[in-house]
Amino acid sequence: MAAARPALTDADEAARHARTQKRREQLLAAAARLMARDGSEAVSMHAVAAEAQVSVGLIYSYFGGKNDLLLAVIVDVLERFEAEVPRAIAAAGEDPVHRLVAAFRAYCEVIDQRRHAAVLTYRESKGLTAKGLRTIKELELATSEPLRQILNDGIAAELFAPVDTDLVAYNLLLLAHAWALKQWYFQRTLTLDTYVAKQTALTLAALISPRNRRKYAALIAGLNASR
Amino acid sequence: MAAARPALTDADEAARHARTQKRREQLLAAAARLMARDGSEAVSMHAVAAEAQVSVGLIYSYFGGKNDLLLAVIVDVLERFEAEVPRAIAAAGEDPVHRLVAAFRAYCEVIDQRRHAAVLTYRESKGLTAKGLRTIKELELATSEPLRQILNDGIAAELFAPVDTDLVAYNLLLLAHAWALKQWYFQRTLTLDTYVAKQTALTLAALISPRNRRKYAALIAGLNASR
Amino acid sequence: MAAARPALTDADEAARHARTQKRREQLLAAAARLMARDGSEAVSMHAVAAEAQVSVGLIYSYFGGKNDLLLAVIVDVLERFEAEVPRAIAAAGEDPVHRLVAAFRAYCEVIDQRRHAAVLTYRESKGLTAKGLRTIKELELATSEPLRQILNDGIAAELFAPVDTDLVAYNLLLLAHAWALKQWYFQRTLTLDTYVAKQTALTLAALISPRNRRKYAALIAGLNASR
Amino acid sequence: MAAARPALTDADEAARHARTQKRREQLLAAAARLMARDGSEAVSMHAVAAEAQVSVGLIYSYFGGKNDLLLAVIVDVLERFEAEVPRAIAAAGEDPVHRLVAAFRAYCEVIDQRRHAAVLTYRESKGLTAKGLRTIKELELATSEPLRQILNDGIAAELFAPVDTDLVAYNLLLLAHAWALKQWYFQRTLTLDTYVAKQTALTLAALISPRNRRKYAALIAGLNASR
């Protein structure tokens, strides 16, 4: 019976934590929506409050201020990346080539879903603390790590030419970002599927060593079929 | 006597025009310097005036306002691109492969020189009118046009695989931009020369059809030598 | 049985009253501490709540709001003055000169103990209602009343010159306050004891009529010994 | 003729300087008025702007911000003190007693004229930088310096008892301030003249050594006549 109080308190705290978390997400979502559309500097705290249907003051009890909110938005997006991409890769089996294809598709799909937020890191740098910037860069490195891994595996297995994997991994990340950054260009003529297929085909053409070409002929043919 | 006036006026007008042009360039240069470094929103008109050593008011007799100035800065940068790249290509001779190599190198070098200004188009969008945005996009298309041309020529000459030239041309433009956008990543391990060489090698690996490989073996070997 | 209820209620009410009183004092002490240190305007209700280890809301069930709290803090300080000074005077015997010396010392000691709170009345005025201000003034008058009384007694006994007692009483109060208000000046060179002794010596020099000088020669010599 | 340009420029600059100075004074006066009445924290920059009949923004081109403005107001008041008091003393001749009487009167008169502003230093301390506070204290010391000088001269001439001149000088300054600080008390029963006369009489009673009493009998009688 003496335990009843703590139990109640625990339940209370859990409930409070849940509400707090929900608010955070609500605010983050509102801020992401506006900042991605207009750029963080063009978005006022009043506008974020209005978008989230709360008062200005409330934002300040969840985030330290505007810059803190911006950082939280960016980190949130990057963390979702980090979580969602590996899942797609795991489902692609063991073969490095298939894994690479699946990984790049996963990146592009996540970007496509969060088209607006993905643009944020390209627009912001002023207003973020040095520590914030470091966090973002680390997350971006972590995000591209799966690609690097696959490329190294493929080179070790002599499926890929011995390229600079840091360079190629980042190129692929950039091309995924480009789908959001330059949608006005690519989305004039391509769908997400054709974009992914064509970029994949180009990459594989550069990577797969001549004597493995035949092995992946069907895969490449499939990619080219989306033209 | 009647003729004297027009003659005088013409001279006056020419002089005035020259002064006006000089002022414009002076203001543009000051604005570009600051905006590229800090982002256009973080730069005040007073700061631009101070940087250009003129009064605030003067800016308003050369540009319609801050957004107009921003647009002018971006357009100015893109126009320089449009002017400088073709010169480099022309010097590369007739062969599409060599022209492509020269063109990409030229893009990267121009970007490297105007590292800060190149970032501007990725940071700004709010505050630009629809018309301004259209102008920028058109200039960006025009900027990538030489690449598209070379690729088409190469395909026609059966030197390149029949790729989507719009896609590949824009990829190359993006990779040139990336040198500035992601300098924190690439410039950790690469110089401009190695960056250009490696990216070029990758692109050629994807583009050059198998039966032309031997023909460009020396070129590719040279690129790989910068590893 | 019918009697049990009222008895129980009485006990309850007494207990409640005691708790209420304790809370009030707890809140008042916390508020006084912060307001005296930083000025009432620089202290937020949240800070008071935190200092008192309660929630913000609770303060509002004991005080009408921030201004009400401020007034209560000031009144509380003045009431302590009113209570503590007469005790010191009573202990000084019947002679007006000794009573005056004891009274001034008592004022200064109370001020010294509540150095910070004493400053409050000099800092605040906006935010207090007219009624609140009147209350404070009345308390300040009441506080100086013992001095006025002693002075009148001394004049009646022809120990003191026939000065304006309202003026002199208030001068003495001011000099006691000054110990707190201008501590940066006086506490460079004086201790509380020397401050009291010197101010007392000056006052007695102005007050004691020539033919009584000899009578208090020892007292004055004692005061001058602290030089 | 070549000198005409510089002359014109000089005239321009002089005119500009005059306008600037006038603005500064206008803003200072408005700020002093409001801050002295309500306390600096209760006065908004908008209110100052309204009082001075200018826009908010303008204040920021004359002062660094609210704290800077507050400091400027206080310093301005103290500097006027420093300028006006010595003039009154100089007119009082050579005798230390007459000089002291004139000096105290001058202090009180200046305080009376700037009744509101004089209160400011007692109310403010939060919001002033350490450097600002030091400046104020130095000015306050400088302000009381003439009194200290007179007292030392009087003691050297054996007109005054050998008192602690730092203490007495500051007491007199405090009593002058008190006229403004506690006007609700003193101005119930006294005019400025009677206040000055009575305080002067008390001070002289404490200071003038017995064998000099007769010499200043007429002066003291005059002071007592204002009762």
Next chain:
DNA sequence: CATGAATGAGCTTTCATTCAT
């Protein structure tokens, strides 16, 4: 009784823009 999440008016400060000189 007690809590603290939520509100929103109001603060200080910045800065694009204008216009008398």
Next chain:
DNA sequence: CATGAATGAAAGCTCATTCAT
């Protein structure tokens, strides 16, 4: 042509106060 003093809307942020729990 050129200046820069002046404007005032709008920003980020704080905090006294309320009220559902």
